Amino acid sequence: MYDEKICRYTLNRIFGYRPKIAHALVDSIGSASxxxxxxxxxxxxxxxxxxxxCLLSDSEYEKSHIELKRLEAAGIRFICxxxxxxxxxxxxxEDHPMGLYVRSESPFREIFTECTNIAVIGTRDxxxxxxxxxxxIVSSLPGTSPETAVISGLAIGTDITAHRTAxxxxxxxxxxxxxxxDGIYPYRHLSExxxxxxxxxxxxxxxxxxxxxxxxxxxxxRNRIIAGLCRATILVESKVKx
Numbered sequence: 209m210y211d212e213k214i215c216r217y218t219l220n221r222i223f224g225y226r227p228k229i230a231h232a233l234v235d236s237i238g239s240a241s242x243x244x245x246x247x248x249x250x251x252x253x254x255x256x257x258x259x260x261x262c263l264l265s266d267s268e269y270e271k272s273h274i275e276l277k278r279l280e281a282a283g284i285r286f287i288c289x290x291x292x293x294x295x296x297x298x299x300x301x302e303d304h305p306m307g308l309y310v311r312s313e314s315p316f317r318e319i320f321t322e323c324t325n326i327a328v329i330g331t332r333d334x335x336x337x338x339x340x341x342x343x344x345i346v347s348s349l350p351g352t353s354p355e356t357a358v359i360s361g362l363a364i365g366t367d368i369t370a371h372r373t374a375x376x377x378x379x380x381x382x383x384x385x386x387x388x389x390d391g392i393y394p395y396r397h398l399s400e401x402x403x404x405x406x407x408x409x410x411x412x413x414x415x416x417x418x419x420x421x422x423x424x425x426x427x428x429x430r431n432r433i434i435a436g437l438c439r440a441t442i443l444v445e446s447k448v449k450x
Contacts, residue, residue: 210269215240216288218272220306221417222263225429227303229258240306244269275418284389285310293320298436305415305433309389312411319411323357323380325437330366330444338445339369345442346373357382357409359437361430362397366444371400380409382437386430388420389413 219230219240233243233251243251248264255261276286287294288307293316298304312319328346330338349356357380360367367383374381383404387393389412392401404410415433416426435441 210241210244211273212239212241212290213286213288214269214273214276215244216290216306217276217286218264218268219243220415221272221275222260222268224305224415224417225425227305230306231303234306279309279389279418282390283311283313285312285316287316287320291316293317295320295437297438298433301432301436303432304436308413308415308433309417310411310413311389311405313406314409314411318409319382320437323355323409324352324439325357325359325382327359327434327438327441328366328370328444329360329434329441331446331450332363332365332367333447334365334369334445338366342366342369342444343373345444346370346379347377349374349379350377355380359384359434361385361427361434362392362394362401362412364394364396368397368400370444371397371404375400375403375407375410380407382411382413384430384433384437385412385414386416386426387414387422388416388418390418391420391422393422 223230234240237243237246244264248262251261251264286307286309289299289304346358358370358374359382360370362371362383362385371381371383381404383401385393392398401412405412
């Protein structure tokens with residue numbers, strides 16, 4: 209018998225860069241577990257031109273099972289897109305992931321449903337003026353009703369300024385990283401990442417499987433996760449091309 213969570217985890221691992229394929233499979237067949245029950249031979253008949261269908265196998269399922277156990281032992285969880293606490297706005301994105309990797313000491317309910325999230329983003333080459341206003345904006349959030357959380361990407365410049373100010377002022381913050389959950393990019397922000405992961409209501413999240421490197425394409429794709437978590441976006445400062 210196939211576990212639905214492990215099956216969705218496997219689909220995310222195999223079709224992470226092409227989540228529409230995973231959605232099409234689940235929508236047409238009924239569930240992720242049913243996709244694995246059908247087997248790759250039948251799936252190849254149904255979708256003969258779809259790359260990596262052959263990876264939908266028992267060996268890949270078992271690999272995911274082992275990897276999930278290893279991650280859970282390290283305090284990392286995976287929330288599936290069919291979970292009640294999966295971000296509702298993110299599900300509106302047609303290529304949302306089959307799930308998210310989460311490093312946090314808080315329950316999913318507290319991370320994803322108890323706050324109004326806003327993204328605070330901008331250039332890495334932030335000016336002193338931009339830094340000042342980023343700090344002012346985030347510093348104004350404590351005591352808001354409903355409670356507000358700051359979402360950003362842990363990058364140098366605007367992102368890390370927003371995260372640091374949120375931590376200093378007791379504002380919840382979530383960092384969406386462009387790598388696997390077992391890595392931090394840039395590494396210079398490791399201490400901030402550890403503080404975020406260990407602070408109540410805060411989290412490090414990604415849709416990329418473990419050992420995924422900081423590829424250029426990941427930064428753009430990461431933005432859909434940030435947007436899908438938030439009710440509003442504050443662009444602090446940006447160059448014209450940004």
